[in-house]
Amino acid sequence: MSNERNFGVLGFLAGAAIGATLGILFAPRSGKETRDRMARGAADAKDDLDEMIDKARSEWSRAKGKAADTASMTKEEVSDFIRFLFEEGRDLASRVKNDVEDVADETTHRARQAADHIRHGAN
Template identity: 35%
Template sequence: MSNNTGNTVLALLTGVAIGAGVGILFAPDKGSRTREKFKDGFEDAKNELKNRFDSVSLELKDKFSLAKYDLEGTYEELVSNMSHKTDDVISFLEEKLAELKSQNAKLQK
């Protein structure tokens, strides 16, 4: 979720909570009834916020899981490439060693 979307949702929830609070406070009901409405509105907002938090948490877990999988794949590819390069270096050094042995054998005759 982009930061802009999160800000928009937060602003919307804040506006709903403020509007509900103002509407309840100015309603022509008894105090006990108004307090009950206010409590219900608070519970609804709390539940909505919890659901949004759970959704964002799940989304972040999925993204981190994918990033970990990508990192593991990149690591395995790097190790494989290094292994091939090591083989190339060893082959090169073996060829040079053989050339030096050949040159040394010519000098000993």
């Protein structure tokens, strides 16, 4: 879309320059006056083109900076997300370990109770 707009502007400027040149060439003026007007028109066209080039460079620089910022932010966000997942995984592993230890302790306790019950019940 941006390229189409730039080509449209360039086409317009080229058409305007050609039209102005033809108008100057066919206008009833002296040769010196015609050359002076053509020189002014060329200088104006050069100034317009320089301005357009400066604007394009500025836009390119801004777009590059924005892309770099976006890539940098994305990298930081991904890093934060990975750090979050790692911490959550570590917390989850710790909770699972504690739960397993609790279940093992409870199982051991009940097994001892059952063994005691069997031992004392058999007597």
